[in-house]
Each structure stands twice: as C-alpha cells, then as structure tokens.
Amino acid sequence: MADLASTAHEGERLQKVLARVGVGSRRTCEALIANGQVTVDGEIAVLGRRVDPDTALIEVDGAPIGVRPGLVYYLLNKPAGVVTTTADPQGRPTVVELVPAEPRVFPVGRLDADTEGLLLLTNDGELTYRLTHPSYGVEKEYVAEVQGAPKRAALRRLREGIELEDGITAPARATLVDDSVVRLTIHEGRNHQVRRMCEAIGHPVMRLVRTRIGPIFDRSLMPGVWRPLAVDEIRALEVAVASNQGAAPEG
Numbered sequence: 001m002a003d004l005a006s007t008a009h010e011g012e013r014l015q016k017v018l019a020r021v022g023v024g025s026r027r028t029c030e031a032l033i034a035n036g037q038v039t040v041d042g043e044i045a046v047l048g049r050r051v052d053p054d055t056a057l058i059e060v061d062g063a064p065i066g067v068r069p070g071l072v073y074y075l076l077n078k079p080a081g082v083v084t085t086t087a088d089p090q091g092r093p094t095v096v097e098l099v100p101a102e103p104r105v106f107p108v109g110r111l112d113a114d115t116e117g118l119l120l121l122t123n124d125g126e127l128t129y130r131l132t133h134p135s136y137g138v139e140k141e142y143v144a145e146v147q148g149a150p151k152r153a154a155l156r157r158l159r160e161g162i163e164l165e166d167g168i169t170a171p172a173r174a175t176l177v178d179d180s181v182v183r184l185t186i187h188e189g190r191n192h193q194v195r196r197m198c199e200a201i202g203h204p205v206m207r208l209v210r211t212r213i214g215p216i217f218d219r220s221l222m223p224g225v226w227r228p229l230a231v232d233e234i235r236a237l238e239v240a241v242a243s244n245q246g247a248a249p250e251g
C-alpha cells in the first residue's frame with residue numbers, strides 16, 4: 001500500500017512528458033489520455049498519471065514514444081587518438097572503452113582517429129541505420145582549423161560542391177569562424193570527407209572537431225567524457241531521421 005501511494009506521487013505528469021517529446025500541446029495530450037489512447041507499460045493511462053520517462057514504455061495509439069527499454073544512447077566527446085571501432089588490431093584506445101561495457105553499444109558512423117568531438121554510441125540498430133544512411137541526410141557540423149586563410153571563393157566552392165575522387169560533394173554550409181577556422185555543415189558521410197574537401201580548396205585541415213549531429217550538440221561535454229542522451233534528445237533524433245527521409249540535398 002505504501003509503495004503504491006509513493007509511486008503515485010513520483011515521476012512526471014504523463015501529459016507533460018508527451019508534450020515535451022512533441023506528441024502535441026499539453027491540452028492535446030490530456031485529451032489523448034482522457035480518450036484512453038495512451039498506455040504506460042501496456043496499461044491504459046488515466047489523467048493525472050505520473051511516470052518515470054526514463055524507464056516507462058509509453059505508447060500513443062500503440063506507437064512507442066521516447067526510449068524503448070533496453071536501448072541506451074550515449075553522447076561521447078571523442079578525444080584525438082581514439083579510434084572509432086570496437087576493437088583495434090594496433091592496440092590503440094577505442095571509443096567503446098570510454099563508455100560502459102554493458103549493454104554492448106556501437107558507434108554511430110565514424111570519426112577519424114585524429115578527429116575530435118561528438119559521437120553517438122547506441123545499441124539501437126534502427127536509429128544507427130537511419131543516422132548513417134545517406135538518404136536520411138542528417139546534418140553534421142564540424143569546425144576545422146585549416147592551413148592558411150580561406151578566401152570567399154574557397155568557401156563558395158565548399159558550399160557549392162567539390163569534385164572529389166568519389167564524386168562531387170553535395171551542397172554544404174561553410175562559414176569562416178576566424179581567419180583559419182571554418183565551420184562546415186554537411187549531410188553526407190563519406191570517408192575523410194571534410195579533410196578531403198578542405199585539402200581540395202588548398203587549405204588542409206590541422207585540427208577537426210565535430211560539434212553537432214542533427215539536433216544534438218553539447219558545448220560543455222569535456223573530451224573523453226560521455227553522458228546518456230536525454231529522452232527529448234532521442235526523440236529529436238527520431239524526428240530528424242523521420243523528416244529527412246529521402247530528402248533532396250539542400251541547395
């Protein structure tokens with residue numbers, strides 16, 4: 001009895017959780033609950049219900065929102081010198097050694113050993129597929145310190161597309177942050193793409209940092225440190241891959 005009483009007062013109001021992850025306005029979410037369209041861990045929820053959004057399986061009309069149990073999502077600030085793989089034959093440190101060993105997670109896409117910055121690791125294969133498949137075109141933002149000072153014409157080439165050995169790059173966003181620092185946003189994921197693009201305009205990369213993956217960024221995460229994604233960040237990633245499916249490259 002005591003347990004029941006305490007759980008009823010814990011957690012967040014269900015309509016608040018639903019509204020935060022984008023199901024609808026608070027009022028719409030209340031109506032969905034009142035209509036019996038929302039279940040928590042398989043049971044129809046009543047208005048006033050509180051949940052722990054990190055553990056509850058919340059469904060609207062049978063479709064899960066937020067995180068499914070058992071799936072984990074980490075955001076790591078990868079330091080230079082760490083390889084984006086699960087095991088390295090050369091014995092270099094790997095990204096999976098920087099996050100919890102259980103449950104087993106895999107990096108989403110790849111950063112070069114010398115590249116720093118944000119990397120997602122998860123055991124959610126579906127989301128990994130969507131985030132890495134070119135047809136979903138999720139944006140990645142990089143800040144590159146380059147040799148020399150790129151001029152406007154060089155930045156325009158980055159924006160309009162550059163002929164690389166594996167084809168022309170899709171239109172990108174490129175702005176100068178400082179004389180030798182370029183912020184580049186691309187939505188392809190070819191090998192060494194940013195380094196090759198900068199090399200092609202005559203400004204080889206000296207240092208490369210990924211600063212954003214779709215809606216995910218975190219300026220306060222220190223190199224070598226990871227944190228779990230918040231439920232609304234996971235939801236935002238899902239929205240990003242859903243809305244970008246088959247999207248034509250910008251331009």
Ligand code: URA
Pocket residue numbers: 110111112113115191192193194195196208
């Ligand atoms: N582009 C690169 O050249 N390297 C990376 O690690 C990521 C993007």
